[in-house]
Amino acid sequence: MPKLSLVVPVYKVQGYLPECLDSVLGQDYTDFEIIAVDDCSPDGSGAILDEYARRDARIHVIHLTENVGLGRARNAGLEKARGEYVLFLDSDDTLSDGALTAISERLAATGDPEILVFDYARTYWDGQVRPNQRADLLRSDGPDVFRLAERPQLLDLLQIVWNKAYRRDFITRTGLTFPPGYYEDAPWTFCSLISAERIAVLDRVCVLYRQRREGGNILKTVSRKHFDVFDQYRRVFDFLDAHEELDRWRGPLFRKMVDHYLTVLERPGRLPREARAEFFHRASADYRARLPKDFHRPAGGRGHKYAMLERDAYAAMMSASTAVKLRRTVRKRTRDALNRSKRSAMGVHYQSQLRLPLDENLVLFSAYWSRSVSCNPAAIDAELARLAPHLRRVWAIRPDAVDQVPKGVEYVRVGSRAYWTALARAKYLVNNVNFADAVVKREGQIHLQTHHGTPLKTMGLDQQKYPASTDMNFEKLLERCDRWDYSISSNRFSTAIWERVYPCSYVSLETGYPRNDVLVNAGAEEVRRARAALGLADGAKAFLYMPTHREYQPGFTPSLDLARLAEELGPDVTLLLRGHYFYGSSPHIAELRRSGRIVDVSGHPRVEELYLAADALITDYSSAMFDYAVLDRPIIVYAPDWDIYSAVRGTYFDLLQEPPGAVATSQAELIRLLGSGDYDSRDAAGRRDAFRRRFCEFDDGHAAERVVRRVFLGDQTPLPFVPFDERPHAPTPAQALEPVERA
Incomplete structure (x- = not known):
């Protein structure tokens, strides 16, 4: 025992x-x-x-x-x-x-x-x-x-x-x-x-x-369920009635009861306004029924409230609180004045648009701080075109990125009058990051947060433990997250983290990532097309190298000698380099472009097409590994600075112990893995299978449909998941080249 x-x-x-x-x-x-x-x-x-x-x-x-x-x-x-x-x-x-x-x-x-x-x-x-x-x-x-x-x-x-x-x-x-x-x-x-x-x-x-x-504490929820307090004190006094030897506690417990009733009555955020009088009258009835002999009310204002409760004087109680409310009103007016001042900074036009009705059929999309039409928002956009064509779909795009917008996509330039109009009037706002602080969440507006990866590195409030990695204002962060109505997740691991590090009142949607649907549903033609667009020859092997951002490095400095790696792997291997979007066009990347030994795909608009084209992924700590794993193709983790990265940024699990495949901690080891073919061994495949089952559990090719049906069409019946072992995925490049068998 x-x-x-x-x-x-x-x-x-x-x-x-x-x-x-x-x-x-x-x-x-x-x-x-x-x-x-x-x-x-x-x-x-x-x-x-x-x-x-x-x-x-x-x-x-x-x-x-x-x-x-x-x-x-x-x-x-x-x-x-x-x-x-x-x-x-x-x-x-x-x-x-x-x-x-x-x-x-x-x-x-x-x-x-x-x-x-x-x-x-x-x-x-x-x-x-x-x-x-x-x-x-x-x-x-x-x-x-x-x-x-x-x-x-x-x-x-x-x-x-x-x-x-x-x-x-x-x-x-x-x-x-x-x-x-x-x-x-x-x-x-x-x-x-x-x-x-x-x-x-x-x-x-x-x-x-x-x-x-x-607001996880139910006692802070506005509800008639707070009337439950009467039943609980009935149980307390029933217990006293059944134990005469404890009668001495009747007076102290009576006082606890009255104080508790007054707390429920006076605390904002508990009782609905229309229920306050009823609650007061019930509390008064309990007061008179359980008032002990020789009970002495407390002194001062608290005793005065006891007296009003004993007399069932609800009107007098409300009048007594008028002065307090008046002081609160003065403070509220001061706050409102400050808020009006802040709102004026957003622009008179935006304010005027906020007073107009919502456009129930308008959806405003943004991805990666309005840099592109991509990621989960783009996949949702495409599915809306199929399932809800009555909705008007508009993208927010930075002025310096409008030349990258695909033909036929409607967009507004960030900062323009059309942009602020769309923000104010759109029924739906969809983003894989947060909209700016100045954006007002209107009543009836729906914000859909899609995220853009599964977290290996610490996120949200967990970054407070690693101050060297960020100068984020966490209070402002949570104010932005307060606007979310829905948060999309591709696995339970992510859901649990999002709910803890972004503690706001949204609904988690465990749908899978819409952007990964193509990795499940694409066929040989899509794979061949993706490779042809990159100039990859039939039969050539392509390794996609996707390192992540490091807060302790000022720019993009790959930890690989990429030219040497390409030389070691030989002429039949192409390295596709995709730098993190934070880096932009660094001089180092420009030099690699000029060398012709490596194809720089950092500016490619759709990373999913790169995944389809690549025979294997080489990465360090990028969330790309979680998405690429959907394809069930080899993944090589190149982590020469794991000790530094995990200490400076913090991670949710030990990648070296739970990798999605082979691991190398030096360039020599990486070259050996790639040259020998050990990166695609049975042992590596076993680790990849465990990784996929943990992190790709909802990615069955129907994520976008789930999101559209739930958020935009109001369908409360979830679409069943395809069992994990029955899910298809896009063919490998080698399989895509195989001739189609004739019937």
Whole structure:
């Protein structure tokens, strides 16, 4: 039997769950079990739990067949717990280092109390850590073990269950279970504390309480479900009625009830406006029905609110708040004036267009900061032409890139009046990066974020851990991301990362990447055409080299001697070089153009055509590897500076240990791999297969159709995925040259 059982209820936390579990499994204390309860979570949380359970026998997973809510999910975990003590940990929170050792040692030092209360701290997306404001209540003044009557101020701690360790036999003896509802912690917390004979405290932060920016806390949701608080306090007072020996707690718990009711009533973002009066009247009824004898109201303004609640004086209560509202109005007018000033900087024309109705049939596209017509937005554009031809499709293009716009594509120049008109009026805005800060998200407008790769390197808020790699304003970043309605993903790995590093209130669409549809659906003719456009001879082998951007390098400086590599590989091999779009036309690339030994494809408008033309991909840390893997062709990772790159930028997994194929860390090793053919060995193919199954799981050739049907046509029925082992992919260049068999 383990000493500690940690019950972890899980629902829609795939972005945070690995960090939660790692914080427990990484403890120096090991005598514990985790009872993880998948509350029928609709995201990838259940699969994450199963993967962790396969790796660690201390994790026991319960998959519920229907969503029952936090309280009853905890009950399901309690039934399976075997530990001497039970702890509850919410699945988006984490344990601090050494927390379980400190808890175990304190339990032993205090003679195994029924309840041990420990400290916590709040953590925020921007890295702030704020201590518990009532941490002073956990200082070990007086006896190590006590009853609540000796330290009644513990009732003033936040009403939570996850800052305590409970003896399991105490839970059984008391008959404690969690009720359903929003405020299920209140009856458990109060009834356990007033019932315990032996309580101890630990003045140490053991839990890091995540404050989710996107409103993951249901208590911050505007809803009538906040009326649940009445049922929870009914349960508290029913418990008191059933235990006369605890009657002394009626007064303190009455005060906690009233304070809680007032908090729900007064906090913005909880009750719908039309429900406030009804809530007040119900709270008043509870007040009068449960008012203890000889109860003394608190002094000051708080006591005045108690009096109005006792008299059911809702109108007087509202009048009393007028002065406060007036002060808030003055502050709001000041803020509005500042906002108007900012908006005037956007242009009078844009402001005038924002006042006009949305054009329900207008879609505005942009890709790579309006540099091109490409990537996922271009694939969605093409599918819209097929499935929704009534929609007008317009692209935002920088003035210096308009000569690259394909014939027949309608576009507006970035910065022009037509551009600002489209931004203001378009029903749909589609981008693989973010639109500018000045763009206003209108009510009814739909922003579709397509992204442009699977993340190996750290992204979004995770870049805060690597300040040398960016000077990004993260607050501004999240304000831009707040405009998203949908976020596209090609695998569950990406979904979990996007939801954590861009913590905003969008819907994740696990559709696959639209730009990769062609890699599944293209035939021999498309492959031959792509090669012919590059001047590649039939039978010639082409290696596509795609290095990524390095923040610690000022320009494009390939880590390969490309001319020497071409010489070593011989005249039958062509190197296609695609520099990262950040580099533009560097002098180094110009020199390679003049040499004629390498074909520079950095300016090619469609990278998917390069993938189709290439026999193999050579890359370092570029997200190109995830897309090229759809083709099931050889991938060679050339990573001579992995230690530097992973330390400066940070990565989500060790590419050298989990590569998509062969790995070389020096040019000599790369030349040997390419010259010997070992880059296409059975071992390399096995690694590629594992990589593909992990990162290409949704890319079945129908991603664009899924996106169009869901976002633009409102189809809520998802298009089924083609089973992975049944998916086709474009033929290799060699296969494309094979004669077609006659019937």
